[in-house]
Amino acid sequence: MTIISKDISKAVTILNAEALVAIPTETVYGLAGNIFSEKAIKSIFETKKRPFFNPLIVHIPSVELLPTIVSYVPKKAQQLADALWPGPLTLVLPKQSIIPDIITAGKETVAVRIPNHQMALDLLNQLDFPLAAPSANPFGSISPTTAQHVNDYFKNDIQMVLDGGSCQRGIESTIIGFEGDEPIIYRLGSTPIETIESIVGSIQIKNKKEITPDAPGMLERHYAPKTKTILVDNLSEAIEKNRDKRIGVLAINKLSDHQAIAFQIVLSKSTDTQEAASKLYDALHQLDKQDLDIIIAERFPDFGLGKSINDRLQRATVNVKSI
Numbered sequence: 575m576t577i578i579s580k581d582i583s584k585a586v587t588i589l590n591a592e593a594l595v596a597i598p599t600e601t602v603y604g605l606a607g608n609i610f611s612e613k614a615i616k617s618i619f620e621t622k623k624r625p626f627f628n629p630l631i632v633h634i635p636s637v638e639l640l641p642t643i644v645s646y647v648p649k650k651a652q653q654l655a656d657a658l659w660p661g662p663l664t665l666v667l668p669k670q671s672i673i674p675d676i677i678t679a680g681k682e683t684v685a686v687r688i689p690n691h692q693m694a695l696d697l698l699n700q701l702d703f704p705l706a707a708p709s710a711n712p713f714g715s716i717s718p719t720t721a722q723h724v725n726d727y728f729k730n731d732i733q734m735v736l737d738g739g740s741c742q743r744g745i746e747s748t749i750i751g752f753e754g755d756e757p758i759i760y761r762l763g764s765t766p767i768e769t770i771e772s773i774v775g776s777i778q779i780k781n782k783k784e785i786t787p788d789a790p791g792m793l794e795r796h797y798a799p800k801t802k803t804i805l806v807d808n809l810s811e812a813i814e815k816n817r818d819k820r821i822g823v824l825a826i827n828k829l830s831d832h833q834a835i836a837f838q839i840v841l842s843k844s845t846d847t848q849e850a851a852s853k854l855y856d857a858l859h860q861l862d863k864q865d866l867d868i869i870i871a872e873r874f875p876d877f878g879l880g881k882s883i884n885d886r887l888q889r890a891t892v893n894v895k896s897i
């Protein structure tokens with residue numbers, strides 16, 4: 575049985591014993607293990623059914639520890655870290671030699687971040703090692719934003735979920751890599767691109783689709799419900815077109831009125847994109863449980879967090895059969 579608890583000292587004991595604990599962060603729950611324990615890290619990949627080519631993010635409690643993880647910090651990386659950590663930003667930088675190959679999938683770079691969640695920080699401060707923590711979901715499926723989501727996925731497969739409540743941000747961290755000393759966005763996320771640009775100037779998004787991309791969070795199908803999902807600009811038109819089906823609707827700010835709608839969720843009545851982001855994955859989890867023929871999701875205006883939400887919704891629409 576998986577323990578769901580707020581007991582940090584229990585999590586410390588389990589992690590010290592090279593086992594896994596699902597931990598809360600401000601973005602999504604992570605499936606955490608000691609980066610230096612081969613046993614723990616292998617079990618992260620096995621539990622998630624994650625391919626070994628997909629590297630993990632290293633979580634640390636303070637910026638002073640950064641030089642123990644990475645060997646070089648470009649000026650713009652330092653500026654981003656100073657401005658946005660703790661927070662939903664992951665930096666991909668040249669790794670120190672002590673970082674095991676299994677963490678980085680053999681790459682010379684490592685992904686690192688400081689989560690902005692008090693429980694996660696308290697836990698990290700009580701450990702002698704950083705935590706590798708991919709999102710606590712089976713590879714490709716919707717990320718978990720509550721302890722219950724994690725338990726639904728991994729009942730009995732993990733010893734403990736550290737319960738830190740619902741994740742405030744709700745979408746994964748924004749990942750930034752460097753080409754030379756210039757930053758590039760590898761994965762859109764909870765830190766809007768405009769916030770990044772206000773710190774380091776204009777930045778490119780590298781939206782690759784190949785099978786071993788720089789960040790497999792950029793894989794075309796990811797964050798996906800089992801139910802067929804489409805992303806549309808015009809909700810009422812799409813509902814009308816699918817009127818013979820059992821429809822679920824994921825709307826930005828208002829309820830629709832149509833008989834074919836079996837279930838619908840409004841993400842933010844006041845069109846607050848942070849509120850919408852924090853509810854997004856829970857909404858997809860709920861919709862996926864309703865035995866629907868189709869989920870129709872409404873596209874957000876494509877800026878700020880709306881851009882990151884659209885990115886996730888777009889990946890949720892790629893049908894398994896079409897890849």
Ligand code: TXA
Binds near residue numbers: 681751
């Ligand atoms: O918000 C988050 O980032 C959450 C919480 C738990 O911290 N974690 C998360 O981890 O989303 P995960 O494993 O689901 O996504 C990590 C992404 C993957 O797309 C991976 O490819 C990329 O980070 N990544 C890790 N190391 C990398 C590296 N050296 N180069 C490029 N991408 C890397």
Ligand code: MG
Binds near residue numbers: 708709717791
């Ligand atoms: Mg993930």
